[in-house]
Every structure is written in C-alpha cells, then in structure tokens.
Amino acid sequence: MLVDKVLASLGSRPNLDNLQIENAGIDLGVNTIPAYNPQTMQIGDSHIFLAGDVDAERPLLHEAGDEGRIAGHNASRDRIQAFQRKTPLAINFVDPNICHVGKRWSELDHEQSVVGEVNMAPVGRVLIMGKNKGIIRVYADKASGKLLGSEMICTKGENLAHLLAWCIQQEMRVGELLQMPFYHPVIEEALQAALYDLYSKVDTKNSGPITELRPLV
Structure with a gap:
C-alpha cells in the first residue's frame, strides 16, 4: 500500500x-517490564505494585490515574482487590483526529464480529465545515449485537470516541444506540450512519423498528 504520509506516535519509554x-x-516480562496483574497492579505475588507509564500498557494520563488508585489501594491493605478497568480510549490530537476506543481491528475475532463504516466525504455537517475527509468504523459482536469498539479518522473524532466509550462500558447493543436521539445537522449523524451499517450485519435486532418510540408504561 502506498501512502503520502506516516504519523509515528511513539510515546515514552519506561525508564x-x-x-x-x-x-x-x-x-x-517483555522488555524487562515486570510481569504484573493489570486488575491489581501487583507484580506477581510480591509486595511491589506498578502504576503509570512505567508499565507501558496504557501510557495515558487518565489510565495512569486509575492505575495509581488501584496500586495505592492494594499497597495499603492486607487483601488484594481486583478492579475492572475502564474501556480503552486513545486520541491523537491532529486534524482530523485519529481515535480508537474499545477493541481495535487487530484485536477482533473476525469470525464472531462484524464491521460498520461510513465515509465522511458526503456527510452534510463536515461538508459545510470543509473537513469532509476521513472514515468511521464501528465493531460489534455478530450474535449479540453488543458494541465492541471503533476506530476513526475524522474531525471531532475526540467527541465521538467519548460517546462510544461510554456506550461500550455500558455494554450496549447497536440497536439500543440507534434508539438514542440524533440531531440534524451534526457530526454525530455520521456515527449514526455507521451504526445503521453495523446494525444490518448483526443477528440480534430490536423488537420493533429502530425508529420506534418507546411507549409509556
């Protein structure tokens, strides 16, 4: 594949x-980084805990904060407690944004998952902004329709990635996302189009039409 440019986002190296x-x-472990449990931050069965960029797994400020809280909690107690980690979320602040959330393409079980996508070229809002370049791809479990992840290169991707991270953490299905309100004309309509494409490929559908309003009980 021939490309015009390559963005090398190298990050930092544990010292x-x-x-x-x-x-x-x-x-x-690998590259002399001690083998540790990412749910407890404990190195093996020792009394040593890792946190932050030193473990090189998720070298991001918000992840380092979570790891510090986990490590501090366990280091100050007799009983080691495992914690559920938050949905992975990473953003390159370039124009357009490059984002990934949840599972990446390389991490999917391609026998059990499906992909929806939308090209940003014809999207109304970005046409008006003169930034109609890029793509959004969303991933779901084929059988259950549960949203798994997304990767995108698009303007305002940082906002879309946050919305999807919240949805993945809540274990929402694609059909449930499409029952949420989408305003016109906004960038989120591009995400809606990608979700429609994804919805057509999952096995689990809503009981009624996607656009069906929920009756009062």
Missing part, C-alpha cells in the same frame, strides 16, 4: 534500565 529491578527477585 527502568538503571533500577536493577532484577535484584528484587521478581519475574521480568
């Missing part, structure tokens, strides 16, 4: 080289 952590009697 572990001079700590001589091998002397602590712990198992060193």
Whole structure:
C-alpha cells in the first residue's frame, strides 16, 4: 500500500534500565517490564505494585490515574482487590483526529464480529465545515449485537470516541444506540450512519423498528 504520509506516535519509554529491578527477585516480562496483574497492579505475588507509564500498557494520563488508585489501594491493605478497568480510549490530537476506543481491528475475532463504516466525504455537517475527509468504523459482536469498539479518522473524532466509550462500558447493543436521539445537522449523524451499517450485519435486532418510540408504561 502506498501512502503520502506516516504519523509515528511513539510515546515514552519506561525508564527502568538503571533500577536493577532484577535484584528484587521478581519475574521480568517483555522488555524487562515486570510481569504484573493489570486488575491489581501487583507484580506477581510480591509486595511491589506498578502504576503509570512505567508499565507501558496504557501510557495515558487518565489510565495512569486509575492505575495509581488501584496500586495505592492494594499497597495499603492486607487483601488484594481486583478492579475492572475502564474501556480503552486513545486520541491523537491532529486534524482530523485519529481515535480508537474499545477493541481495535487487530484485536477482533473476525469470525464472531462484524464491521460498520461510513465515509465522511458526503456527510452534510463536515461538508459545510470543509473537513469532509476521513472514515468511521464501528465493531460489534455478530450474535449479540453488543458494541465492541471503533476506530476513526475524522474531525471531532475526540467527541465521538467519548460517546462510544461510554456506550461500550455500558455494554450496549447497536440497536439500543440507534434508539438514542440524533440531531440534524451534526457530526454525530455520521456515527449514526455507521451504526445503521453495523446494525444490518448483526443477528440480534430490536423488537420493533429502530425508529420506534418507546411507549409509556
């Protein structure tokens, strides 16, 4: 594949080289990063906990904050508690935004999942803005219709990625997302189009039409 440009978002490298952590009697994993449990941040069965960029798994500020809370909680208690990690969310603040949320294409079980997408070229709002370049792809479990993840290159992608992260964390199905309100004309209509494409490929459908209003009980 020929491309015009490559964005190399390299991030940071854990500074572990001079700590001589091998002397602590712990198992060193890939690239000398100690093997640890991401739900507890504990290194093996030791009394040592990792948090933040030093573990190189999710080198992002909001993830480092969560890891610090988990590590601090467990380091100060007798009983180790495992915690559910939040839905992965990463954003490159370029124009257009490059985002991924939940599972990425490379992490999908392609026998059990389906993909919906929309090209940004004909989307009304971005046409008006003069930024009608990019694509949105959304992923779901084929059988249940549960949303799994998304990757996108588009203007205002940072906002769409947040919405999808909330939906994935709530384990929502594609049909449920399409019952939510979508205003016109907004960027979210592009996401709606991608979800319609995804909905056509999942097995689990809503009991009535997607646009059906919910009756009062």
